[in-house]
Amino acid sequence: xxxxxxxxxxxxxxxxxxxxxxxxxxxxxxxxxxxxxxxxxxxxxxxxxxxxxxxxxxxxxxxxxxxxxxxxxxxxxxxxxxxxxxxxxxxxxxxxxxxxxxxxxxxxxxxxxxxxxxxxxxxxxxxxxxxxxxxxxxxxxxxxxxxxxx
Amino acid sequence: xxxxxxxxxxxxxxxxxxxxxxxxxxxxxxxxxxxxxxxxxxxxxxxxxxxxxxxxxxxxxxxxxxxxxxxxxxxxxxxxxxxxxxxxxxxxxxxxxxxxxxxxxxxxxxxxxxxxxxxxxxxxxxxxxxxxxxxxxxxxxxxxxxxxxxxxxxxxxxxxxxxxxxxxxxxxxxxxxxxxxxxxxxxxxxxxxxxxxxxxxxxxxxxxxxxxxxxxxxxxxxxxxxxxxxxxxxxxxxxxxxxxxxxxxxxxxxxxxxxxxxxxxxxxxxxxxxxxxxxxxxxxxxxxxxxxxxxxxxxxxxxxxxxxxxxxxxxxxxxxxxxxxxxxxxxxxxxxxxxxxxxxxxxxxxxxxxxxxxxxxxxxxxxxxxxxxxxxxxxxxxxxxxxxxxxxxxxxxxxxxxxxxxxxxxxxxxxxxxxxxxxxxxxxxxxxxxxxxxxxxxxxxxxxx
Numbered sequence: 173x174x175x176x177x178x179x180x181x182x183x184x185x186x187x188x189x190x191x192x193x194x195x196x197x198x199x200x201x202x203x204x205x206x207x208x209x210x211x212x213x214x215x216x217x218x219x220x221x222x223x224x225x226x227x228x229x230x231x232x233x234x235x236x237x238x239x240x241x242x243x244x245x246x247x248x249x250x251x252x253x254x255x256x257x258x259x260x261x262x263x264x265x266x267x268x269x270x271x272x273x274x275x276x277x278x279x280x281x282x283x284x285x286x287x288x289x290x291x292x293x294x295x296x297x298x299x300x301x302x303x304x305x306x307x308x309x310x311x312x313x314x315x316x317x318x319x320x321x322x
Numbered sequence: 323x324x325x326x327x328x329x330x331x332x333x334x335x336x337x338x339x340x341x342x343x344x345x346x347x348x349x350x351x352x353x354x355x356x357x358x359x360x361x362x363x364x365x366x367x368x369x370x371x372x373x374x375x376x377x378x379x380x381x382x383x384x385x386x387x388x389x390x391x392x393x394x395x396x397x398x399x400x401x402x403x404x405x406x407x408x409x410x411x412x413x414x415x416x417x418x419x420x421x422x423x424x425x426x427x428x429x430x431x432x433x434x435x436x437x438x439x440x441x442x443x444x445x446x447x448x449x450x451x452x453x454x455x456x457x458x459x460x461x462x463x464x465x466x467x468x469x470x471x472x473x474x475x476x477x478x479x480x481x482x483x484x485x486x487x488x489x490x491x492x493x494x495x496x497x498x499x500x501x502x503x504x505x506x507x508x509x510x511x512x513x514x515x516x517x518x519x520x521x522x523x524x525x526x527x528x529x530x531x532x533x534x535x536x537x538x539x540x541x542x543x544x545x546x547x548x549x550x551x552x553x554x555x556x557x558x559x560x561x562x563x564x565x566x567x568x569x570x571x572x573x574x575x576x577x578x579x580x581x582x583x584x585x586x587x588x589x590x591x592x593x594x595x596x597x598x599x600x601x602x603x604x605x606x607x608x609x610x611x612x613x614x615x616x617x618x619x620x621x622x623x624x625x626x627x628x629x630x631x632x633x634x635x636x637x638x639x640x641x642x643x644x645x646x647x648x649x650x651x652x653x654x655x656x657x658x659x660x661x662x663x664x665x666x667x668x669x670x671x672x673x674x675x676x677x678x679x680x681x682x683x684x685x686x687x688x689x690x691x692x693x694x695x696x697x698x699x700x701x702x703x704x705x706x707x708x709x710x711x712x713x714x715x716x717x718x719x720x721x722x723x724x725x726x727x728x729x730x731x732x733x734x735x736x737x738x739x740x741x742x743x744x745x746x747x748x749x750x751x752x753x754x755x756x757x758x759x760x761x762x763x764x765x766x767x768x769x770x771x
Contacts, residue, residue: 179470179536182543189547193554200555200573201501204566208497212565223494230434236369241564242641243500244436247356247368249719250641279363286355286723287363308496314571316563316637319716 212312225304228297237288241313248286250322255302255309257320267302268295323671325396327403330410332672334389335665337417339748341382342658344424346737346744348375353737356730366428373427373439379653380437381420386661387518388412388455391475393668394525395459399466404458412454419447435503438489445489452483470539471521471528474546478517485509497565504560511657512623513553516584519619519660520545523588526612526667531599538595545587552580559631563640571633578631585616585624585656592616605670607680610687611663618655618691626651626698638713643726644705651698659691662747669751682750686743693739700736704729 216222229235237248260266275298279287293301323329352371355361362371392409396402403409423444426432432439440448456479463472488505524542528535558574592613603609626648630639639645666683704726711717711725 177540177544179540179543182540182547183470183473186543186547186550190550190554193551197554197557200569204501204561204570205498207567208495208501208565212567213495213497218494226494226496226499227434231432233369233373233432233434233439235434235436236372236439237367239641240496241500243560243564244641245369245372246641246643246646247372283360284358286359286368286720289363289367304496311497311565313563313565314568316640318638318713321712321716321718 213307213310215310215312216307218307219303221300221303222307223300223304224296225300225302225307228293228301229304232291240308241311242316248288250317251305252308252311252313253317253320253322255306257322261306261309264299264303264306267306268299271302271305272298323674325402327406327409328393328396329672330403330406330413331389331393331668333410333413334385334392335669335672337413338382338385338389338661339665339751341378341385341420342744343748345375345378345382346741348372348378350734350737350741351375353730353734357727357734370427370430370432373432374424376437377423377427377439378420379658381416383657383661385413385416386664387479387515387522388416390522390661390664390668391455391459391479393664393672394522395462395472395475398469398472398525399463401462401466404461404465408454408458412451412458415447415451415454419444419451422447435492435499437507438503448489449483449486452479452486456480456483469535470542471525474517474524474542475521478514478521481517482510482514485514500564501561501566504557508557508560509553511653512556512581513550515657516549516553517546519656520549520584520588522660522664523592523612523616526608526663527592527595527599529667530601530603530605530609530612531595532601532603533595533599537598541587541591541595545584545591548580548587549584552577552583556581559633559636562633562636575632579628581631582620582624582628585620589616589620605667605680607683607687608663608667610684611659611666614687614691615655615659615663618651618659618694620655622648622651622653622655622694622698626702629702639705639709642705642708642712643701643729644709647698647701647705650701651694654690654694662687665751673754675754680750682746682755686747686750688743689746690740690743693736693743697733697736697740700729700732704733 235244237245239246239250241252242250255261255267258270260270275291275293278290348371352368352375355368355371392403423440426441431441459476463476485506488502491502493499520542524538528538555573556578558570559578561570561574596613630636630644630648707726708722711722712719
C-alpha cells in the first residue's frame, strides 16, 4: 500500500470518516421518522385495533413463515398487500369476515401442501389483525410489490 | 497458550459448537419441510423451526466472537484477562438464556420481530452478558498493550452491544418498527460484525503468516474504514419498500454497492499476507479456513449481495429465494467460516496438543463449503424463476412455489452435505486420532535448501 498512507493516517481516516457518516445517517433517520408518521402511513389512523393486531401478528410469529413488505420468511405468501389481493382493502367488515374464515379453516390438511397451523383467536384478535393488515396495505411503499400476487 | 486465562475461550467454543450442531440440524429439518410440507406440521410448525435455526446461528456466532476475544486479547494485551470468573459468569448467563429461549419457542412463547423473538428476560440477559464482557475486556486492554487489533475488536463489540438497545424498541407503527429493527440487523452484520471479523482475521493472519504487524494493522484500518463508510448509509438498501422516503433508493443503491469493497479487501488481504509471509505455520487447516472465509464472504456477502441490491433489481427480487441464497452464503462465508477458523486455530492450543495434522478438519471445510455453494446456486435459480413468474408475470405465490420443488429437493441434499461437514468438523476438533499427532519440525528450513 502507498507510502503516504501510514497506519496512523489510516486510523484517523477510519475514525473521522465513520463519525461523518454516522452524523449523516442520524440526520436522515430523523427525517425518515417524521416522513413515516406524517406522510407514508398517515392514510389510516393507528387505532387501538391496529395496535392490537400488530401484537397478534407478533405473538404468533407470523413473520417466520410469511413476509410483510417483503421481509420475513419466504415460506408463505406476502401479506403486505393481502387485503388488496382479497379485494377487501376498503371494507373493514369484509376484511374481518374473510380473515376469520381463512384462519378457522386451517390447517387444510391437504397432502403435499404447506400447512398453516390453527391459531385460536378471539373475534377481537382477528378484527385487530385484519385492521393491522389493512393499515400495512395502505402504507406508501414506493409502489412495491409490482403486482397483486405480492 | 501463553496465558492461563485464555482457557476461558475453550468453554465458549464448546458451547458455540453445540449450538452450531443444533442450528444446522434445525436447518436440515426446515429444508425437509419445504420438500415434504406435512412433516411435523401439527407438532412443530415451520415458523418455530426457523426461529430455532436463525436464533441458534446468531447466538453461537456471538459465543464464538466472545471466545475469540477472550483468546486473542490476552496475547495482544500481553496480560491475563481482568476477571476470568466474570467471563464464566457471562457464559453461564448466555447458555441459560439460550436454553430458556429455545424452551420458550418450543412451547409457543416468543416475540414476533424476526430474529429478535427472544422473551424479554432473555434479551435483558444478553444485555447483561454484553456489559460484563465489555467491562472485562476493556479493563484487560486498558491495563495492557493497545494494538490496532484490540482497538477495532473492542470498537466493534462496543458498537454492536450499543445497537442491541434497538432490540427493546418496538414502535406500534410498523414502518418505524421495521426501520429501527434494521438498526440491529443490518448494522450488526453489515457494519459492526465486519469490524469484529476483520480484527479476528487480522489476528489469525498475523499468527499464521508472520507478516509484519505494521503491515497487517494498516490493512485492518483501511478495511474497517471501507466497511463503515459503505455499511452505514448502505442500510438504505433495506429502506426501499417499507414506507420510507424515496431518496433511500439512491442512497441505498450507491452505498450498498460499495459494501463489496471491504469484502474484496479482506479477501485480497488474506491472500497477500499468505504470499508475503515467510512463516510455515503447522496449522494448515486454520489457514484454509481463514482464506476460505474471506473468499466465500466476498462471493456470498459481496457478489451475491450486489446481485440484488440495486433498487431497480430489488423491486422485482425483494423477498424471494434470491434473498435466501444470499443470506446463506454470506453468513456462512463471513461469520461461520471465520468462527470455525478461530476454533481450528485455537482449539489445539487450548487442549495443549498442537501441532498436528487436521486432515478431517480440512475435509469438513470442503464438504461444508461445497454444500453451501451448491445450496446457493439452486436457491439462486429458484429465486430467478420465482421473480419472473411471481413478480413479472403475476402468478400466485403458492402456484409458483409448487413449480420450484425440484430446487428445494436439491437444496435439502446440499444441506445434508453441510450437516455431515459440521459433524465431521466437531468430531475433528474434539477427537484427536493418534496418527494425526505429529512432532514439530525445525522452525527454520535448512540453509541451502
